[in-house]
Amino acid sequence: MPTLLILSSDADEYTRLIESANLPNLKFTSDPKDCDIVLGEPRLIRNTLPLLSTPKWIQAIYAGVESLMDSALRRDYVLTNARGVFGELMSEYVFGYLLFHEKKILERIRAQESKQWQRPQSGVLRGKTIGLLGVGSIGAYLASTAKHFGMSVRGFTQESESFADVDVYYHHPDILKFVQGLDYLVTVLPRTKDTNKIVDANLLNALPSHAIFINVGRGNAVDEPALVVALNEGKIAAAVLDVFAEEPLPQDHPFWTTPNLLMTFHTSAISYPENITKLFVENYHLYIEDKPLKYQVDFEKGY
Template sequence: MKDKLVIVSTTKMKTVIKEHLNESFPDAVFIWSKSIEEAREHLYKADIILTYGEDLTTEDITSASRLQWIMVISAGMDKMPFEAIDQKGIKITNVKGIHGKPMAEYTVFAILQHARQGKQYYKQEQQKIWSRRAVPVEVEGRNVTILGAGSIGTETAKAVKRFDMHTTGVNTKGTAASHFDKMYSTSQLKEAVSSADYVVNVLPLTDETENIMDRHVFEAMKEEAVFINIGRGSTVQEEDLIDALQKGVIHHAVLDVFNQEPLGESHPFWEMENVTVTPHISGISSGYIPRAMDIFEQNLKAFLRHPESMINVVDVKKGY
Protein backbone atom coordinates (compact mmCIF):
# COMPACT_ATOMS: atom_id res chain seq x y z
CA MET A 1 0.00 0.00 0.00
CA LYS A 2 1.35 3.41 -1.02
CA ASP A 3 2.19 5.78 1.82
CA LYS A 4 -0.11 8.74 2.18
CA LEU A 5 1.15 12.19 1.28
CA VAL A 6 2.27 14.00 4.43
CA ILE A 7 1.71 17.74 4.65
CA VAL A 8 3.26 19.58 7.60
CA SER A 9 2.09 23.06 8.50
CA THR A 10 4.48 25.23 10.51
CA THR A 11 1.93 27.91 11.31
CA LYS A 12 -1.30 28.12 13.27
CA MET A 13 -4.48 27.71 11.23
CA LYS A 14 -8.13 28.20 12.04
CA THR A 15 -10.13 25.06 12.77
CA VAL A 16 -12.51 25.65 9.86
CA ILE A 17 -9.59 25.68 7.41
CA LYS A 18 -8.06 22.53 8.88
CA GLU A 19 -11.36 20.69 8.79
CA HIS A 20 -12.02 21.72 5.19
CA LEU A 21 -8.62 20.50 3.96
CA ASN A 22 -8.79 17.28 5.96
CA GLU A 23 -12.14 16.49 4.37
CA SER A 24 -11.16 17.62 0.87
CA PHE A 25 -7.98 15.54 0.73
CA PRO A 26 -8.68 12.25 2.55
CA ASP A 27 -5.66 10.58 0.93
CA ALA A 28 -3.29 13.06 2.55
CA VAL A 29 -2.15 13.31 6.16
CA PHE A 30 -2.08 16.85 7.54
CA ILE A 31 0.09 17.58 10.56
CA TRP A 32 -1.09 20.92 11.92
CA SER A 33 1.66 22.51 13.99
CA LYS A 34 1.47 25.93 15.63
CA SER A 35 5.13 26.83 15.06
CA ILE A 36 8.29 25.64 13.35
CA GLU A 37 9.57 24.44 16.73
CA GLU A 38 6.58 22.14 17.05
CA ALA A 39 6.78 21.09 13.39
CA ARG A 40 10.46 20.12 13.40
CA GLU A 41 9.88 16.67 14.86
CA HIS A 42 7.71 15.88 11.83
CA LEU A 43 9.80 17.36 9.02
CA TYR A 44 11.59 14.08 8.28
CA LYS A 45 8.34 12.63 6.93
CA ALA A 46 7.02 15.75 5.17
CA ASP A 47 6.34 15.61 1.44
CA ILE A 48 4.95 19.14 1.56
CA ILE A 49 5.56 22.01 3.97
CA LEU A 50 3.02 24.80 4.44
CA THR A 51 4.71 27.87 5.91
CA TYR A 52 4.92 31.65 6.03
CA GLY A 53 8.47 31.24 4.75
CA GLU A 54 10.33 33.12 7.47
CA ASP A 55 10.96 30.16 9.76
CA LEU A 56 12.69 27.49 7.66
CA THR A 57 16.46 27.02 7.97
CA THR A 58 19.02 25.11 5.92
CA GLU A 59 19.01 22.46 8.66
CA ASP A 60 15.24 22.07 8.32
CA ILE A 61 15.53 21.51 4.58
CA THR A 62 18.30 18.97 5.13
CA SER A 63 16.25 17.03 7.69
CA ALA A 64 13.19 16.93 5.43
CA SER A 65 14.49 14.04 3.35
CA ARG A 66 11.16 13.41 1.56
CA LEU A 67 10.32 17.04 0.87
CA GLN A 68 9.07 17.80 -2.66
CA TRP A 69 7.22 21.10 -2.37
CA ILE A 70 7.13 24.14 -0.07
CA MET A 71 3.95 26.24 -0.12
CA VAL A 72 4.75 29.72 1.22
CA ILE A 73 1.63 31.60 2.25
CA SER A 74 3.24 34.99 1.77
CA ALA A 75 4.80 36.72 -1.22
CA GLY A 76 8.10 37.72 0.42
CA MET A 77 10.83 35.14 -0.10
CA ASP A 78 14.00 36.87 1.09
CA LYS A 79 14.44 34.72 4.22
CA MET A 80 14.17 31.35 2.47
CA PRO A 81 17.27 29.04 2.44
CA PHE A 82 17.30 28.95 -1.37
CA GLU A 83 20.68 27.30 -1.80
CA ALA A 84 19.66 24.21 0.18
CA ILE A 85 16.26 24.13 -1.54
CA ASP A 86 17.85 24.38 -4.99
CA GLN A 87 20.36 21.62 -4.23
CA LYS A 88 17.52 19.23 -3.41
CA GLY A 89 15.36 20.25 -6.37
CA ILE A 90 12.41 21.23 -4.17
CA LYS A 91 9.58 23.21 -5.75
CA ILE A 92 8.39 26.44 -4.11
CA THR A 93 5.12 28.25 -4.69
CA ASN A 94 3.80 31.35 -2.99
CA VAL A 95 0.66 33.49 -2.86
CA LYS A 96 1.79 36.24 -5.19
CA GLY A 97 -1.16 38.37 -6.18
CA ILE A 98 -3.33 38.17 -3.07
CA HIS A 99 -1.77 41.24 -1.45
CA GLY A 100 -2.85 43.57 -4.22
CA LYS A 101 -6.16 44.81 -2.86
CA PRO A 102 -5.22 45.37 0.80
CA MET A 103 -1.89 46.99 -0.13
CA ALA A 104 -3.57 49.23 -2.68
CA GLU A 105 -6.08 50.28 -0.02
CA TYR A 106 -3.23 50.95 2.42
CA THR A 107 -1.58 53.19 -0.17
CA VAL A 108 -4.80 55.15 -0.66
CA PHE A 109 -5.08 55.44 3.12
CA ALA A 110 -1.51 56.75 3.34
CA ILE A 111 -2.02 59.29 0.57
CA LEU A 112 -5.33 60.57 1.93
CA GLN A 113 -4.12 60.62 5.52
CA HIS A 114 -1.28 62.88 4.47
CA ALA A 115 -3.30 65.03 2.08
CA ARG A 116 -6.14 65.53 4.57
CA GLN A 117 -3.70 66.29 7.42
CA GLY A 118 -4.89 63.23 9.34
CA LYS A 119 -1.86 62.98 11.60
CA GLN A 120 -2.12 66.60 12.67
CA TYR A 121 -5.86 66.46 13.32
CA TYR A 122 -5.49 63.25 15.31
CA LYS A 123 -2.90 64.96 17.48
CA GLN A 124 -5.27 67.93 17.97
CA GLU A 125 -8.07 65.55 18.93
CA GLN A 126 -5.88 63.93 21.57
CA GLN A 127 -5.01 67.37 22.96
CA LYS A 128 -8.59 68.73 22.60
CA ILE A 129 -7.42 71.56 20.34
CA TRP A 130 -9.90 73.14 17.89
CA SER A 131 -7.79 74.57 15.06
CA ARG A 132 -8.10 74.71 11.27
CA ARG A 133 -4.58 75.87 10.56
CA ALA A 134 -3.57 72.59 8.93
CA VAL A 135 -5.13 72.95 5.49
CA PRO A 136 -5.92 69.72 3.60
CA VAL A 137 -4.99 69.43 -0.06
CA GLU A 138 -6.80 67.67 -2.91
CA VAL A 139 -5.13 64.67 -4.56
CA GLU A 140 -6.78 64.97 -7.97
CA GLY A 141 -4.13 65.55 -10.62
CA ARG A 142 -1.24 64.64 -8.32
CA ASN A 143 1.52 62.36 -9.58
CA VAL A 144 2.13 58.92 -8.10
CA THR A 145 5.25 56.93 -9.02
CA ILE A 146 5.04 53.24 -8.14
CA LEU A 147 8.29 51.29 -7.94
CA GLY A 148 7.38 47.75 -8.96
CA ALA A 149 4.67 47.28 -11.56
CA GLY A 150 3.70 43.71 -10.77
CA SER A 151 0.37 42.56 -9.34
CA ILE A 152 0.57 44.82 -6.27
CA GLY A 153 1.83 47.80 -8.22
CA THR A 154 -0.85 47.55 -10.90
CA GLU A 155 -3.61 47.14 -8.31
CA THR A 156 -2.25 50.23 -6.54
CA ALA A 157 -2.17 52.20 -9.79
CA LYS A 158 -5.75 51.15 -10.48
CA ALA A 159 -6.81 52.32 -7.00
CA VAL A 160 -5.25 55.77 -7.19
CA LYS A 161 -6.64 56.24 -10.70
CA ARG A 162 -10.08 56.39 -9.07
CA PHE A 163 -8.97 59.71 -7.59
CA ASP A 164 -7.88 60.98 -11.02
CA MET A 165 -4.22 60.82 -10.09
CA HIS A 166 -1.47 60.39 -12.69
CA THR A 167 0.52 57.16 -12.50
CA THR A 168 4.12 56.40 -13.38
CA GLY A 169 5.50 52.89 -13.04
CA VAL A 170 8.98 51.42 -12.70
CA ASN A 171 9.95 47.88 -13.60
CA THR A 172 13.14 46.17 -14.74
CA LYS A 173 12.92 47.07 -18.43
CA GLY A 174 10.30 49.81 -18.45
CA THR A 175 7.79 47.61 -20.25
CA ALA A 176 4.15 48.71 -20.42
CA ALA A 177 1.78 47.74 -17.59
CA SER A 178 -1.93 48.22 -16.99
CA HIS A 179 -3.17 51.43 -15.31
CA PHE A 180 0.12 53.29 -15.76
CA ASP A 181 0.33 56.49 -17.80
CA LYS A 182 4.09 56.21 -18.20
CA MET A 183 6.75 53.57 -17.55
CA TYR A 184 10.45 53.72 -16.72
CA SER A 185 13.12 51.08 -16.22
CA THR A 186 14.97 50.72 -12.91
CA SER A 187 18.01 52.29 -14.59
CA GLN A 188 15.86 55.44 -14.97
CA LEU A 189 14.78 55.49 -11.32
CA LYS A 190 15.88 59.06 -10.56
CA GLU A 191 14.03 60.39 -13.57
CA ALA A 192 10.94 58.37 -12.65
CA VAL A 193 10.66 59.87 -9.16
CA SER A 194 11.57 63.44 -10.10
CA SER A 195 8.01 64.65 -10.78
CA ALA A 196 6.22 62.51 -8.18
CA ASP A 197 4.13 63.90 -5.36
CA TYR A 198 3.97 60.37 -3.92
CA VAL A 199 6.57 57.62 -4.43
CA VAL A 200 5.26 54.17 -3.53
CA ASN A 201 7.84 51.40 -3.15
CA VAL A 202 6.57 47.85 -3.65
CA LEU A 203 9.84 46.39 -4.91
CA PRO A 204 10.84 42.87 -3.82
CA LEU A 205 14.25 42.38 -2.21
CA THR A 206 16.84 41.10 -4.66
CA ASP A 207 20.55 41.69 -5.21
CA GLU A 208 19.58 44.44 -7.65
CA THR A 209 17.07 46.21 -5.37
CA GLU A 210 18.89 46.06 -2.02
CA ASN A 211 19.43 49.66 -0.84
CA ILE A 212 18.23 50.94 -4.23
CA MET A 213 16.48 53.83 -2.46
CA ASP A 214 19.52 55.82 -1.40
CA ARG A 215 20.40 59.49 -1.03
CA HIS A 216 20.79 59.94 -4.78
CA VAL A 217 17.19 58.86 -5.37
CA PHE A 218 15.83 60.94 -2.48
CA GLU A 219 17.72 63.99 -3.76
CA ALA A 220 16.06 63.48 -7.16
CA MET A 221 12.61 63.74 -5.56
CA LYS A 222 10.63 66.95 -5.00
CA GLU A 223 10.84 68.62 -1.58
CA GLU A 224 7.06 68.20 -1.27
CA ALA A 225 7.20 64.48 -2.07
CA VAL A 226 5.94 61.75 0.23
CA PHE A 227 7.71 58.38 0.25
CA ILE A 228 5.54 55.33 1.02
CA ASN A 229 7.32 52.01 1.59
CA ILE A 230 5.21 48.83 1.55
CA GLY A 231 7.73 46.64 -0.27
CA ARG A 232 10.79 45.50 1.65
CA GLY A 233 12.69 47.44 4.30
CA SER A 234 16.09 46.48 2.93
CA THR A 235 15.40 48.12 -0.42
CA VAL A 236 15.89 51.40 1.44
CA GLN A 237 19.13 52.80 2.82
CA GLU A 238 17.59 53.90 6.13
CA GLU A 239 20.40 56.27 7.11
CA ASP A 240 19.98 58.11 3.82
CA LEU A 241 16.21 58.30 4.31
CA ILE A 242 16.60 59.68 7.83
CA ASP A 243 19.06 62.27 6.57
CA ALA A 244 16.74 63.27 3.70
CA LEU A 245 13.80 63.70 6.09
CA GLN A 246 15.81 65.65 8.65
CA LYS A 247 17.20 68.03 6.01
CA GLY A 248 13.87 68.53 4.27
CA VAL A 249 15.03 66.90 1.05
CA ILE A 250 11.63 65.18 1.00
CA HIS A 251 8.54 66.11 2.97
CA HIS A 252 7.25 62.95 4.65
CA ALA A 253 7.59 59.16 4.78
CA VAL A 254 4.93 56.54 5.50
CA LEU A 255 6.77 53.36 6.43
CA ASP A 256 5.30 49.90 6.90
CA VAL A 257 8.49 47.85 6.45
CA PHE A 258 11.96 48.22 7.95
CA ASN A 259 15.47 46.77 7.86
CA GLN A 260 14.91 45.23 11.28
CA GLU A 261 11.48 44.19 12.52
CA PRO A 262 10.01 44.82 15.00
CA LEU A 263 11.29 48.39 14.79
CA GLY A 264 13.46 49.03 17.85
CA GLU A 265 12.12 51.38 20.52
CA SER A 266 15.14 53.66 20.15
CA HIS A 267 14.87 53.97 16.37
CA PRO A 268 14.67 57.61 15.17
CA PHE A 269 11.59 56.93 13.03
CA TRP A 270 9.37 56.75 16.13
CA GLU A 271 10.12 60.33 17.14
CA MET A 272 10.24 62.03 13.74
CA GLU A 273 7.30 64.35 13.07
CA ASN A 274 7.49 63.76 9.33
CA VAL A 275 7.38 59.96 9.57
CA THR A 276 4.33 57.72 9.93
CA VAL A 277 5.10 54.21 11.21
CA THR A 278 2.87 51.14 10.88
CA PRO A 279 3.88 47.59 11.97
CA HIS A 280 4.10 45.77 8.60
CA ILE A 281 0.34 45.50 8.15
CA SER A 282 -0.21 46.85 4.64
CA GLY A 283 -0.88 43.38 3.22
CA ILE A 284 -2.98 42.12 6.12
CA SER A 285 -6.75 41.89 5.96
CA SER A 286 -9.54 39.57 7.02
CA GLY A 287 -9.46 38.02 3.55
CA TYR A 288 -5.74 37.21 3.51
CA ILE A 289 -5.64 33.64 4.84
CA PRO A 290 -8.78 32.47 2.97
CA ARG A 291 -7.30 33.71 -0.32
CA ALA A 292 -3.91 32.17 0.50
CA MET A 293 -5.47 28.81 1.27
CA ASP A 294 -7.51 28.93 -1.94
CA ILE A 295 -4.20 29.05 -3.84
CA PHE A 296 -2.79 26.22 -1.73
CA GLU A 297 -5.84 24.06 -2.39
CA GLN A 298 -5.67 24.76 -6.13
CA ASN A 299 -1.98 23.89 -6.18
CA LEU A 300 -2.44 20.77 -4.07
CA LYS A 301 -4.99 19.45 -6.58
CA ALA A 302 -2.53 20.21 -9.37
CA PHE A 303 0.37 18.62 -7.48
CA LEU A 304 -1.58 15.38 -7.15
CA ARG A 305 -2.65 15.25 -10.81
CA HIS A 306 -0.78 17.66 -13.07
CA PRO A 307 2.18 19.28 -11.28
CA GLU A 308 3.07 21.25 -14.39
CA SER A 309 -0.14 23.28 -13.95
CA MET A 310 0.75 24.60 -10.48
CA ILE A 311 0.60 28.41 -10.21
CA ASN A 312 2.88 30.97 -8.55
CA VAL A 313 5.94 28.76 -8.94
CA VAL A 314 9.01 30.58 -7.61
CA ASP A 315 12.27 30.71 -9.55
CA VAL A 316 14.59 29.34 -6.86
CA LYS A 317 17.69 30.79 -8.48
CA LYS A 318 16.21 34.30 -8.67
CA GLY A 319 14.47 34.11 -5.29
CA TYR A 320 11.06 35.26 -6.49
Protein backbone atom coordinates in the same frame (compact mmCIF):
# COMPACT_ATOMS: atom_id res chain seq x y z
CA MET B 1 -0.94 9.77 -1.63
CA PRO B 2 -0.10 13.52 -1.31
CA THR B 3 0.90 14.26 2.26
CA LEU B 4 0.84 17.74 3.72
CA LEU B 5 2.90 19.24 6.53
CA ILE B 6 1.72 22.61 7.86
CA LEU B 7 4.30 24.91 9.46
CA SER B 8 2.51 27.98 10.76
CA SER B 9 1.43 29.55 14.02
CA ASP B 10 -2.06 29.32 12.48
CA ALA B 11 -1.64 25.58 11.81
CA ASP B 12 -4.91 24.64 13.51
CA GLU B 13 -6.89 27.11 11.43
CA TYR B 14 -5.16 26.01 8.23
CA THR B 15 -5.90 22.38 9.05
CA ARG B 16 -9.55 23.17 9.65
CA LEU B 17 -9.89 25.24 6.48
CA ILE B 18 -8.09 22.73 4.26
CA GLU B 19 -9.99 19.78 5.74
CA SER B 20 -13.26 21.50 5.01
CA ALA B 21 -12.17 21.93 1.38
CA ASN B 22 -12.27 18.10 1.05
CA LEU B 23 -9.28 17.88 -1.24
CA PRO B 24 -9.04 14.51 -3.01
CA ASN B 25 -6.57 12.03 -1.45
CA LEU B 26 -4.85 14.62 0.72
CA LYS B 27 -3.32 13.26 3.92
CA PHE B 28 -2.09 15.44 6.79
CA THR B 29 1.11 14.74 8.67
CA SER B 30 3.24 16.32 11.36
CA ASP B 31 6.33 14.38 10.37
CA PRO B 32 8.76 16.27 8.10
CA LYS B 33 10.19 13.00 6.83
CA ASP B 34 6.82 11.81 5.65
CA CYS B 35 5.55 14.73 3.55
CA ASP B 36 5.75 15.79 -0.08
CA ILE B 37 3.88 19.08 0.37
CA VAL B 38 4.59 21.85 2.88
CA LEU B 39 2.44 24.88 3.57
CA GLY B 40 3.78 27.50 5.91
CA GLU B 41 5.82 30.48 7.00
CA PRO B 42 9.13 30.81 5.14
CA ARG B 43 11.22 31.03 8.33
CA LEU B 44 9.68 27.91 9.87
CA ILE B 45 10.09 26.11 6.56
CA ARG B 46 13.74 27.14 6.42
CA ASN B 47 14.41 25.49 9.77
CA THR B 48 12.65 22.30 8.71
CA LEU B 49 14.07 22.17 5.18
CA PRO B 50 17.03 19.85 6.00
CA LEU B 51 14.66 17.34 7.63
CA LEU B 52 12.35 16.93 4.64
CA SER B 53 13.01 13.68 2.81
CA THR B 54 11.22 14.20 -0.48
CA PRO B 55 9.72 17.68 -0.70
CA LYS B 56 8.02 18.24 -4.04
CA TRP B 57 6.03 21.39 -3.49
CA ILE B 58 6.29 24.08 -0.82
CA GLN B 59 3.61 26.77 -0.63
CA ALA B 60 4.71 29.86 1.33
CA ILE B 61 1.91 31.76 3.05
CA TYR B 62 3.71 35.10 2.55
CA ALA B 63 4.81 36.97 -0.54
CA GLY B 64 8.35 37.46 0.81
CA VAL B 65 10.35 34.24 0.68
CA GLU B 66 13.85 35.59 1.22
CA SER B 67 14.46 33.12 4.09
CA LEU B 68 14.41 30.34 1.49
CA MET B 69 16.65 32.08 -1.05
CA ASP B 70 19.99 31.40 0.64
CA SER B 71 22.06 29.63 -2.02
CA ALA B 72 23.31 27.17 0.60
CA LEU B 73 19.76 25.84 1.04
CA ARG B 74 18.29 22.99 -0.98
CA ARG B 75 16.28 23.88 -4.06
CA ASP B 76 15.09 20.44 -5.09
CA TYR B 77 11.40 21.36 -4.89
CA VAL B 78 8.88 23.73 -6.45
CA LEU B 79 8.40 26.83 -4.31
CA THR B 80 5.22 28.87 -4.68
CA ASN B 81 4.51 32.03 -2.74
CA ALA B 82 1.34 33.93 -1.94
CA ARG B 83 0.33 36.40 -4.63
CA GLY B 84 -2.84 38.10 -5.70
CA VAL B 85 -4.07 38.28 -2.10
CA PHE B 86 -2.00 41.14 -0.69
CA GLY B 87 -2.66 43.79 -3.32
CA GLU B 88 -6.07 44.68 -1.94
CA LEU B 89 -4.76 44.99 1.61
CA MET B 90 -1.68 46.95 0.53
CA SER B 91 -3.91 49.25 -1.47
CA GLU B 92 -6.07 50.00 1.57
CA TYR B 93 -2.92 50.72 3.57
CA VAL B 94 -1.17 52.90 0.99
CA PHE B 95 -4.21 54.96 0.04
CA GLY B 96 -5.28 55.17 3.68
CA TYR B 97 -1.98 56.86 4.50
CA LEU B 98 -1.95 59.03 1.37
CA LEU B 99 -5.45 60.27 2.17
CA PHE B 100 -4.50 60.71 5.84
CA HIS B 101 -1.79 63.11 4.70
CA GLU B 102 -3.75 64.87 1.97
CA LYS B 103 -6.86 65.36 4.10
CA LYS B 104 -4.67 66.67 6.95
CA ILE B 105 -6.50 64.37 9.35
CA LEU B 106 -4.01 64.74 12.21
CA GLU B 107 -3.99 68.54 11.86
CA ARG B 108 -7.79 68.51 12.03
CA ILE B 109 -7.76 66.29 15.12
CA ARG B 110 -5.44 68.81 16.81
CA ALA B 111 -7.76 71.67 15.82
CA GLN B 112 -10.69 69.80 17.30
CA GLU B 113 -8.78 69.12 20.52
CA SER B 114 -8.21 72.84 20.95
CA LYS B 115 -11.84 73.60 20.02
CA GLN B 116 -10.84 75.56 16.97
CA TRP B 117 -13.04 75.83 13.90
CA GLN B 118 -10.06 75.57 11.56
CA ARG B 119 -10.35 74.97 7.86
CA PRO B 120 -6.97 74.05 6.40
CA GLN B 121 -7.40 73.20 2.74
CA SER B 122 -7.10 69.52 1.90
CA GLY B 123 -4.91 68.18 -0.84
CA VAL B 124 -6.37 65.85 -3.42
CA LEU B 125 -5.21 62.59 -4.95
CA ARG B 126 -6.85 63.41 -8.28
CA GLY B 127 -4.30 64.61 -10.78
CA LYS B 128 -1.31 63.50 -8.71
CA THR B 129 1.43 61.18 -9.93
CA ILE B 130 2.38 58.03 -8.08
CA GLY B 131 5.52 56.04 -8.78
CA LEU B 132 5.59 52.32 -8.02
CA LEU B 133 9.02 50.93 -7.35
CA GLY B 134 8.30 47.32 -8.27
CA VAL B 135 5.21 46.35 -10.25
CA GLY B 136 4.16 42.78 -9.55
CA SER B 137 0.67 41.75 -8.51
CA ILE B 138 0.71 44.14 -5.53
CA GLY B 139 1.96 47.08 -7.59
CA ALA B 140 -0.67 46.34 -10.22
CA TYR B 141 -3.38 46.53 -7.60
CA LEU B 142 -2.02 49.83 -6.27
CA ALA B 143 -2.05 51.11 -9.85
CA SER B 144 -5.72 50.21 -10.23
CA THR B 145 -6.64 52.12 -7.07
CA ALA B 146 -4.56 55.10 -8.21
CA LYS B 147 -6.47 55.08 -11.49
CA HIS B 148 -9.77 54.94 -9.63
CA PHE B 149 -8.71 58.14 -7.85
CA GLY B 150 -7.76 59.83 -11.10
CA MET B 151 -4.00 59.67 -10.71
CA SER B 152 -1.11 59.13 -13.13
CA VAL B 153 0.92 56.00 -12.54
CA ARG B 154 4.59 55.33 -13.25
CA GLY B 155 6.18 51.96 -12.75
CA PHE B 156 9.84 51.04 -12.28
CA THR B 157 10.49 47.39 -13.06
CA GLN B 158 13.10 44.98 -14.32
CA GLU B 159 10.96 43.49 -17.02
CA SER B 160 7.17 43.15 -16.99
CA GLU B 161 5.18 45.81 -18.82
CA SER B 162 1.83 44.18 -18.81
CA PHE B 163 -0.44 46.21 -16.54
CA ALA B 164 -2.80 48.61 -18.25
CA ASP B 165 -3.11 50.84 -15.18
CA VAL B 166 0.57 51.77 -15.35
CA ASP B 167 0.86 54.77 -17.68
CA VAL B 168 4.64 54.74 -18.13
CA TYR B 169 7.32 52.19 -17.34
CA TYR B 170 10.90 53.00 -16.45
CA HIS B 171 13.83 50.62 -16.24
CA HIS B 172 17.35 50.53 -14.89
CA PRO B 173 19.31 52.85 -15.13
CA ASP B 174 16.53 55.47 -15.42
CA ILE B 175 15.53 55.47 -11.77
CA LEU B 176 16.21 59.19 -11.26
CA LYS B 177 14.11 59.99 -14.31
CA PHE B 178 11.42 57.75 -12.83
CA VAL B 179 11.19 59.66 -9.53
CA GLN B 180 11.45 63.15 -11.02
CA GLY B 181 8.30 65.11 -10.27
CA LEU B 182 6.57 62.30 -8.40
CA ASP B 183 4.02 63.28 -5.76
CA TYR B 184 4.19 59.85 -4.14
CA LEU B 185 6.78 57.12 -4.28
CA VAL B 186 5.74 53.67 -3.10
CA THR B 187 8.20 50.81 -2.77
CA VAL B 188 6.76 47.34 -3.22
CA LEU B 189 10.02 45.51 -3.83
CA PRO B 190 10.94 42.04 -2.60
CA ARG B 191 14.20 41.59 -0.73
CA THR B 192 16.79 40.55 -3.33
CA LYS B 193 20.42 41.41 -3.95
CA ASP B 194 19.27 43.95 -6.57
CA THR B 195 16.99 45.89 -4.26
CA ASN B 196 19.47 46.74 -1.50
CA LYS B 197 19.33 50.48 -0.67
CA ILE B 198 17.73 51.31 -3.98
CA VAL B 199 16.09 54.22 -2.14
CA ASP B 200 19.25 56.15 -1.37
CA ALA B 201 20.28 59.78 -0.93
CA ASN B 202 20.44 60.38 -4.70
CA LEU B 203 16.95 59.10 -5.23
CA LEU B 204 15.52 60.97 -2.22
CA ASN B 205 17.16 64.20 -3.37
CA ALA B 206 15.66 63.76 -6.82
CA LEU B 207 12.12 63.68 -5.40
CA PRO B 208 10.17 66.94 -5.10
CA SER B 209 10.17 68.38 -1.58
CA HIS B 210 6.40 67.83 -1.32
CA ALA B 211 6.73 64.11 -2.08
CA ILE B 212 5.53 61.37 0.26
CA PHE B 213 7.49 58.12 0.38
CA ILE B 214 5.90 54.83 1.45
CA ASN B 215 7.68 51.50 1.86
CA VAL B 216 5.46 48.41 2.07
CA GLY B 217 7.97 46.08 0.44
CA ARG B 218 11.06 45.15 2.40
CA GLY B 219 13.29 47.22 4.66
CA ASN B 220 16.48 46.43 2.73
CA ALA B 221 15.31 48.72 -0.10
CA VAL B 222 15.92 51.84 1.99
CA ASP B 223 19.20 53.48 2.92
CA GLU B 224 17.85 54.32 6.37
CA PRO B 225 20.42 56.97 7.41
CA ALA B 226 19.81 58.72 4.07
CA LEU B 227 16.06 58.75 4.73
CA VAL B 228 16.62 60.26 8.18
CA VAL B 229 18.68 63.04 6.57
CA ALA B 230 16.08 63.61 3.83
CA LEU B 231 13.28 63.99 6.38
CA ASN B 232 15.33 66.12 8.75
CA GLU B 233 16.34 68.45 5.93
CA GLY B 234 12.90 68.55 4.32
CA LYS B 235 14.10 66.99 1.07
CA ILE B 236 10.78 65.13 1.07
CA ALA B 237 7.60 65.98 2.96
CA ALA B 238 6.85 62.74 4.73
CA ALA B 239 7.47 59.02 4.87
CA VAL B 240 5.44 56.02 5.93
CA LEU B 241 7.33 52.82 6.65
CA ASP B 242 5.92 49.40 7.37
CA VAL B 243 9.21 47.52 6.99
CA PHE B 244 12.72 48.03 8.29
CA ALA B 245 16.23 46.74 7.84
CA GLU B 246 15.98 45.30 11.35
CA GLU B 247 12.65 44.19 12.82
CA PRO B 248 11.48 44.86 15.46
CA LEU B 249 12.97 48.32 15.06
CA PRO B 250 15.79 48.76 17.64
CA GLN B 251 14.93 51.09 20.52
CA ASP B 252 17.85 53.41 19.70
CA HIS B 253 17.01 53.70 16.00
CA PRO B 254 16.85 57.35 14.84
CA PHE B 255 13.55 56.64 13.05
CA TRP B 256 11.69 56.84 16.38
CA THR B 257 12.36 60.56 16.57
CA THR B 258 12.60 61.53 12.91
CA PRO B 259 10.11 64.24 11.94
CA ASN B 260 7.31 63.57 9.41
CA LEU B 261 7.88 59.84 9.62
CA LEU B 262 4.99 57.52 10.40
CA MET B 263 5.74 53.91 11.14
CA THR B 264 3.66 50.80 11.29
CA PHE B 265 5.22 47.53 12.17
CA HIS B 266 5.05 45.05 9.35
CA THR B 267 1.27 44.99 9.33
CA SER B 268 0.40 46.54 5.97
CA ALA B 269 -0.79 43.20 4.67
CA ILE B 270 -1.72 40.36 6.95
CA SER B 271 -1.66 36.79 5.67
CA TYR B 272 -5.24 35.63 6.22
CA PRO B 273 -5.60 31.81 6.32
CA GLU B 274 -8.87 32.06 4.35
CA ASN B 275 -7.10 33.79 1.46
CA ILE B 276 -4.04 31.58 1.51
CA THR B 277 -6.15 28.41 1.71
CA LYS B 278 -7.88 29.45 -1.53
CA LEU B 279 -4.48 29.71 -3.22
CA PHE B 280 -3.41 26.37 -1.76
CA VAL B 281 -6.58 24.61 -2.89
CA GLU B 282 -6.18 25.99 -6.42
CA ASN B 283 -2.57 24.88 -6.57
CA TYR B 284 -3.33 21.49 -5.02
CA HIS B 285 -5.67 20.68 -7.90
CA LEU B 286 -2.91 21.61 -10.35
CA TYR B 287 -0.43 19.56 -8.33
CA ILE B 288 -2.40 16.31 -8.41
CA GLU B 289 -3.03 16.78 -12.12
CA ASP B 290 0.70 17.27 -12.60
CA LYS B 291 0.18 20.72 -14.12
CA PRO B 292 2.46 23.74 -13.55
CA LEU B 293 1.68 25.43 -10.23
CA LYS B 294 0.71 29.08 -9.95
CA TYR B 295 3.01 31.71 -8.42
CA GLN B 296 6.24 29.74 -8.71
CA VAL B 297 9.27 31.46 -7.27
CA ASP B 298 12.41 31.78 -9.38
CA PHE B 299 15.32 30.98 -7.06
CA GLU B 300 17.70 33.03 -9.18
CA LYS B 301 15.57 36.17 -9.09
CA GLY B 302 14.44 35.68 -5.53
CA TYR B 303 10.71 36.27 -6.12
